[in-house]
Amino acid sequence: MIPASQSPPSGTDEFIKGIWKQNPVFVHVLGMCPVLAVTNTAKNALAMGLATAFVLIMSNLVVSSLRRYVPKQVRIVTFILVIATFVTIVDYLIQAISLELHKALGAFISLIVVNCLILGRAEAFASKNGIYRSLLDGLGMGVGFIMALLCLGVVREILGSGSLFGLQLFGEGYQEWIIMLLPPGGFFTLAGWLLLFNWLAKRRERRANSTGKESIS
Amino acid sequence: MNSDPLWAIFLNACLINNFVLAYFLGICPFLGVSGKLATATRMGGAVTFVMVVSSMSAFGINSLLLMIDAPYLKLISFIAVIASTVQLVEMFIKKMSPALFRALGIFLPLITTNCAILGLALFQTNKGYGLLQSFVYALGAGAGFTLALVLMAGLREKLELAKTPDIVKGTVITLVLAGLLSVCFMGFAGLSN
Numbered sequence: 001m002i003p004a005s006q007s008p009p010s011g012t013d014e015f016i017k018g019i020w021k022q023n024p025v026f027v028h029v030l031g032m033c034p035v036l037a038v039t040n041t042a043k044n045a046l047a048m049g050l051a052t053a054f055v056l057i058m059s060n061l062v063v064s065s066l067r068r069y070v071p072k073q074v075r076i077v078t079f080i081l082v083i084a085t086f087v088t089i090v091d092y093l094i095q096a097i098s099l100e101l102h103k104a105l106g107a108f109i110s111l112i113v114v115n116c117l118i119l120g121r122a123e124a125f126a127s128k129n130g131i132y133r134s135l136l137d138g139l140g141m142g143v144g145f146i147m148a149l150l151c152l153g154v155v156r157e158i159l160g161s162g163s164l165f166g167l168q169l170f171g172e173g174y175q176e177w178i179i180m181l182l183p184p185g186g187f188f189t190l191a192g193w194l195l196l197f198n199w200l201a202k203r204r205e206r207r208a209n210s211t212g213k214e215s216i217s
Numbered sequence: 218m219n220s221d222p223l224w225a226i227f228l229n230a231c232l233i234n235n236f237v238l239a240y241f242l243g244i245c246p247f248l249g250v251s252g253k254l255a256t257a258t259r260m261g262g263a264v265t266f267v268m269v270v271s272s273m274s275a276f277g278i279n280s281l282l283l284m285i286d287a288p289y290l291k292l293i294s295f296i297a298v299i300a301s302t303v304q305l306v307e308m309f310i311k312k313m314s315p316a317l318f319r320a321l322g323i324f325l326p327l328i329t330t331n332c333a334i335l336g337l338a339l340f341q342t343n344k345g346y347g348l349l350q351s352f353v354y355a356l357g358a359g360a361g362f363t364l365a366l367v368l369m370a371g372l373r374e375k376l377e378l379a380k381t382p383d384i385v386k387g388t389v390i391t392l393v394l395a396g397l398l399s400v401c402f403m404g405f406a407g408l409s410n
Contacts, residue, residue, distance in 0.1 A: 029388055032248070033332045037241040077300055084293040092289070107339045110292050114332045116245060182403065183239050187396030194389045202384060 011136050018140030024117045025148035026197050031117035035149060036186035038108050042165050045153025046146065047101055051094065051109060053142025055086045056118050060138035062086075064126040079122040080113070087112045117145065152189050156180045223353045226346070230357030233408055236333045237365040238399040243333030247366060248391055257370035258363070259317055265359025267299070267306055267328055268337055272355035274298045275338035276348055295338045303328045333362055368398060 024030045034052065039045040062082050070078050091109045095102045102109070112118070121141055126134040157163060160180035162170045179185050221229075236242045243264070250260045278294050307325050311318045318325070328334065337358050341351045372394055381390055 029248070030245075032244040033241050036244065077297070080296055080300060081293060084296050088289055088292050091292070107336060107343065110339050111242070111332045111336055113292060113296055114335050179400075183241065184396040184399040184403070186241065187392050187399055191389050191392035191396065194392065195385060198384050198389060 011133065014133050014136040015140040018137065018142070018144040019147065020144070022141075023144045023148060024141055025145060026193060028117075028120075030120055031115040031145065032190075033111060034108050034115060035152060036183075036190060038105055039149055039152040039156055039186060039189075040160065040181045041157045042150060042153040044101075044104055045149040047094070048105060048108065049142075049146030049149040051090045051105075052112055052115060052118070052145055053138075055083060055090055055112050056121060056142045056145070057135065057138035058086045059083045059118055059122055060126040060134040061131060063122045064129060064131050064134035067127045070127075075127060076119075076123070079119060079127075083118055083122070084113050117141065148193075151193055152186070155189050155192075156185055160185060221346075221350065223350065226350055226353050227357035227360075228408060230354050231361040231364065232402065232405040235361045235365055235402050235405075236336065236358050237362055238395070238402045240336065242336040243331045243362060246328070246331055247362075247369065247395070248388070251366055251369040251373055251391075254367065254370045254374060257366045261359070261363025261366050263306065263310070263325065264328060264331065264333065264362055265356070267302055268334055268359045268362075269352065269355045270306075271295075271299045271302045271334055272337055272341060272351050273348075274302065275341065276346075276351045279342045291342070295335060299334055299338070333358065365398070365402075369395065372398070 018024065022028065025032075025035055031052070034048050038048045059079070059082050063079055066078070066082075087110060090112070091102075094105070094109060121137065125137050129137070154164060157165075158169060159177045161176055162168065162174040177185070180189065230236070234240060237244065237247050246260060246264070251257050275295055275298065278298060279291065282288060282290055282294065303325070306328075307318075310325070337355060341354050344354075346354055369391075373391065376390065376394070385393075
């Protein structure tokens with residue numbers, strides 16, 4: 001969060017928008033596969049979020065610095081190759097840091113390559129903007145993505161195994177909701193969060209409408 | 218080398234570990250194209266075809282990379298092959314059936330970023346499947362994807378007529394449906410014993 005306080009207003013906006021207004025998961029519904037697949041514990045969710053954010057930031061940097069030299073026809077292939085390179089780096093990095101984590105995340109680390117979020121940001125933002133702004137955009141989107149993954153991971157771990165980051169929260173008598181750890185739980189939790197966001201948006205709209213009417217009358 | 222029998226590989230990829238509902242691969246087209254039954258069927262066909270072709274190519278590339286001892290190139294070469302396969306399929310469909318080409322629209326190039334296809338290539342190398350096993354695995358995964366997509370499309374067409382509160386319309390109700398479908402598919406887990 002350091003750049004937000006030091007950068008000029010426009011840069012701050014680039015950073016903030018990814019976290020809330022254009023949150024990649026809850027607003028754009030991008031990059032769903034890892035969001036649902038590896039969020040059965042908060043730890044996995046955090047690791048996956050960090051890995052994705054790293055790839056996102058690095059690929060945004062490279063794509064934006066190469067943007068003048070890449071011919072338009074082959075840009076998508078170039079972007080994908082850049083992303084694949086960074087994903088390979090992350091894959092080997094996680095394997096070196098924690099083999100256990102690498103096993104838990106499995107093929108989903110490699111599958112960061114096809115996360116539509118990263119290619120989407122490269123195409124829609126980094127290929128058109130300078131390095132500095134692309135970096136901030138990558139940071140913001142990355143933080144937004146990590147937050148979204150944590151939202152799911154925390155709920156699923158608390159309900160599914162009664163713990164948070166491996167710490168037991170409830171007493172012995174807690175009956176775990178096994179379903180939350182299984183694939184259907186991912187769908188249900190995400191549906192729940194989206195419902196909450198829909199409800200907040202609706203409520204804000206209604207309030208804006210009612211205050212608007214009052215001022216007219 | 219893996220020695221799973223072919224029928225077990227097919228059943229496993231199609232029903233027990235369905236790519237969409239158990240591994241969460243290919244969620245984007247699953248949510249995006251499952252609005253209409255007809256489009257869903259065609260999309261399933263296109264994905265199955267790309268899966269088979271790219272799985273065969275992935276098998277060849279993997280053998281080659283093992284020969285020159287460069288496993289770290291695996292991911293990059295897989296994605297390059299998949300991207301070019303999709304390009305080929307796109308040109309083929311455009312030539313053979315312009316109507317289908319228009320119906321699939323943006324989702325055809327997006328098959329490239331369909332994680333199910335890259336996932337399939339990675340899983341088959343991790344499991345050490347041979348050529349014939351990879352072929353059957355790809356067929357099973359494609360069939361499973363099509364099945365999930367068609368079931369979902371059928372459900373969503375019915376849902377159009379149901380009375381749902383405004384707030385859950387769209388993605389939320391679709392996700393709940395997908396969750397219920399996923400619960401149903403978990404019943405197939407008993408088959409693996």
